[in-house]
Amino acid sequence: MNATALGSICFNIGHSWEKEVAKVSKVRKQHDWKPIVKCSIKGGNSTSQKAVRVGVLGASGYTGAEVLRLLANHPQFGVALLTADRKAGQSIASVFPHLGTQNLPDLVAVKDANFSDVDAVFCCLPHGTTQEIIKGLPKHLKIVDLSADFRLRDISEYEEWYGQPHRAPELQKEAVYGLTEVLREDIKNARLVANPGCYPTSIQLPLVPLIKANLIGTENIIIDAKSGVSGAGRSAKENILFTEVVEGINSYGVTRHRHVPETEQGLADAARSKVTISFTPHLIPMSRGMQSTIYVELAPGVRVEDLYQQLKLSYQDEEFVVLLENGAIPRTHSVKGTNYCLINVFPDRIPGRAIIISVIDNLVKGASGQALQNLNLMLGYPENLGLHYQPLFP
Numbered sequence: 465m466n467a468t469a470l471g472s473i474c475f476n477i478g479h480s481w482e483k484e485v486a487k488v489s490k491v492r493k494q495h496d497w498k499p500i501v502k503c504s505i506k507g508g509n510s511t512s513q514k515a516v517r518v519g520v521l522g523a524s525g526y527t528g529a530e531v532l533r534l535l536a537n538h539p540q541f542g543v544a545l546l547t548a549d550r551k552a553g554q555s556i557a558s559v560f561p562h563l564g565t566q567n568l569p570d571l572v573a574v575k576d577a578n579f580s581d582v583d584a585v586f587c588c589l590p591h592g593t594t595q596e597i598i599k600g601l602p603k604h605l606k607i608v609d610l611s612a613d614f615r616l617r618d619i620s621e622y623e624e625w626y627g628q629p630h631r632a633p634e635l636q637k638e639a640v641y642g643l644t645e646v647l648r649e650d651i652k653n654a655r656l657v658a659n660p661g662c663y664p665t666s667i668q669l670p671l672v673p674l675i676k677a678n679l680i681g682t683e684n685i686i687i688d689a690k691s692g693v694s695g696a697g698r699s700a701k702e703n704i705l706f707t708e709v710v711e712g713i714n715s716y717g718v719t720r721h722r723h724v725p726e727t728e729q730g731l732a733d734a735a736r737s738k739v740t741i742s743f744t745p746h747l748i749p750m751s752r753g754m755q756s757t758i759y760v761e762l763a764p765g766v767r768v769e770d771l772y773q774q775l776k777l778s779y780q781d782e783e784f785v786v787l788l789e790n791g792a793i794p795r796t797h798s799v800k801g802t803n804y805c806l807i808n809v810f811p812d813r814i815p816g817r818a819i820i821i822s823v824i825d826n827l828v829k830g831a832s833g834q835a836l837q838n839l840n841l842m843l844g845y846p847e848n849l850g851l852h853y854q855p856l857f858p
């Protein structure tokens with residue numbers, strides 16, 4: 465898809481809900497899904513009739529709030545339960561005034577939550593905490609976990625990188641990694657999806673097709689990545705104070721960031737052999753957005769044009785992953801507030817090397833948007849339902 469096509473995506477998103485719901489009904493028939501149980505619940509449109517009752521665990525955090533922003537436009541998912549920790553007992557309006565018009569349920573502590581009227585949850589909790597909480601959830605729930613707790617298949621690797629033993633190894637075996645465009649078929653049948661990290665999403669989407677096609681070397685991949693500050697969550701930390709972040713750039717996790725094993729796991733699956741990356745993330749003074757600039761070696765006999773054509777082929781039918789027109793620079797402004805990943809490939813001035821730029825909104829494709837894309841799939845809906853947003857620019 466080229467930049468003109470992207471323009472038409474961004475500016476012709478004229479999907480009417482009637483059309484969407486008609487598509488849903490068709491998909492439901494194909495999947496022999498249970499009939500729509502009409503229930504009156506508070507949600508994006510208060511007291512509207514929605515088919516699926518959704519809970520958001522960690523609704524007082526950034527990714528939880530982003531799930532709620534997206535659900536406000538979802539024709540089939542209504543919000544039935546919201547949880548928080550320190551903010552339990554408060555209204556969502558007092559925690560997030562921008563969500564105050566939605567007439568959402570108040571925040572409760574997870575231990576006081578009643579899941580009997582909930583069909584699916586987005587788990588937007590810190591890693592570590594999440595394993596214990598998900599272990600205790602009723603089995604009827606479909607779960608999309610936004611934390612890192614179920615992303616690493618090898619639990620010894622989890623212990624090594626997260627500094628604590630895995631507390632739900634049985635559930636780890638069941639979890640499906642939620643990189644939608646790559647693992648769509650597995651996600652459709654999953655009960656528990658481990659939604660990918662933001663950096664790993666922005667890196668794997670361009671690299672997986674190139675590695676699968678043996679077009680690039682797998683031992684000398686260098687990734688220089690930048691994230692907006694919302695990537696660090698909403699709780700107070702010294703390194704994300706305004707004064708620490710504004711007018712500067714801060715590298716962190718240098719030589720050792722926990723997204724390395726997650727990214728190498730996904731790339732190794734594509735290569736069917738070990739892949740190693742050098743990865744350095746940076747915190748930059750913007751609220752949301754992420755760019756990964758990736759330096760790769762071309763496999764013998766391969767041209768940069770071959771990389772471009774491969775990505776074009778791989779993503780030609782994808783709505784949310786867009787290869788820009790030759791030479792166009794992906795910008796975080798173009799994806800702000802949307803579920804898009806924009807990619808382009810450039811020849812390095814050093815022969816035999818290429819530079820790939822990939823941008824996403826860390827809170828949308830890097831978290832809550834991809835999570836919604838996955839839950840749509842898990843419940844047999846079109847994966848783009850509720851995800852049609854134009855970029856917020858300027």
Ligand SMILES: NC(=O)C1=CN([C@@H]2O[C@H](COP(=O)(O)OP(=O)(O)OC[C@H]3O[C@@H](n4cnc5c(N)ncnc54)[C@H](OP(=O)(O)O)[C@@H]3O)[C@@H](O)[C@H]2O)C=CC1
Binds near residue numbers: 697831
């Ligand atoms: N921010 C991002 O861009 C991305 C984040 N993620 C992952 O998503 C998850 C959520 O991130 P984010 O929204 O940024 O985090 P926040 O820190 O903004 O929010 C965390 C949420 O979890 C709740 N919480 C904290 N501790 C507990 C506990 N012990 N028991 C129950 N609830 C608890 C908080 O409640 P309260 O505020 O009331 O204390 C809050 O609602 C994390 O695992 C993160 O790594 C993944 C991809 C991108």
Ligand SMILES: CC(=O)N[C@@H](CCC(=O)OP(=O)(O)O)C(=O)O
Binds near residue numbers: 612663693747
């Ligand atoms: C800016 C910032 O701090 N970003 C977070 C990554 C956010 C994310 O994707 O986190 P999870 O893997 O925990 O889900 C970090 O580097 O740890």
